[in-house]
Amino acid sequence: MASPRILLCGDVLGRLNQLFKRVNSVNKSAGPFDALFCVGQFFPDEPDxxxxxxxxxxxxxxxxxLTYFIGDYGVGAPKVLSAVSRNSANQGFKMDGFKVCDNLFWLKGSGKFTFHGLSVAYLSGRQLSNGQQFGTYSQIDIDTLRAFAEEPGIVDFFLRYPLL
Structure with a gap:
């Protein structure tokens, strides 16, 4: 089995046209790649x-x-992610991402999943305060990661934003 080829990027800030133009260029010159992981603020920081x-x-x-993101805050995040959370296809325990649209998945809170044989763990957001739903993680998310740490095996990728 061939090793998966993965692209990583930092803050997107809602500049998806620019991001995907670059992804297409890199994919043509050095690909094909299997996925893109966006670690940083995915949503815009300005309404425009x-x-x-x-x-x-x-x-x-x-x-x-295929694109996965953490950094679930910024302009529009509550509106978009509330709708994503209510979608019947996203109900239940979904550590491998909530589907936002074709090829775009939101990694909410914390979790661990396998992607093409690689173990991917993540923790997204800031510690929960004042009941804010998006852009935060809870004690349950921390406890979940601790439980994963006790499982045998290796974590190949640990995605975290913002940095502690």
């Missing part, structure tokens, strides 16, 4: 970038490569 993000979320633009 929200339309670009919504083009992808609402299907007017296509995500070219």
């Amino acid at each position: 970038r929200l339309d670009e993000l919504m083009d992808y979320v609402e299907g007017r633009a296509q995500v070219p490569l």
Whole structure:
């Protein structure tokens, strides 16, 4: 079995057109790649970038490569992620990501999943305070990660944002 090829990026800040243009270029010159992991603030930090993000979320633009993200805060995050959470396809315990749209998955809170034989663990957000739902993790998320740490095996990728 061939090793998976994965791209990593930091803050996207809602600049999905720029991101996916670069991903397509890299994929053509050095690919093919199996996935893109976005570790940083995925959503825009300014309202004028929200339309670009919504083009992808609402299907007017296509995500070219299987993409996972943490960094679930910024302009539009509560609106988009509330709708994602209510989607019946995303109900239940989904450590391998909540589907936002085709090829785009939100890694919420904490979890661990296997991707092409690699173990991927993640912790997204800041510690929960004042009941804010998005952009935070809870004590349950920390306890979940501790339980994973007790399991045998290796974690190949640990995705974390923001840094502690």
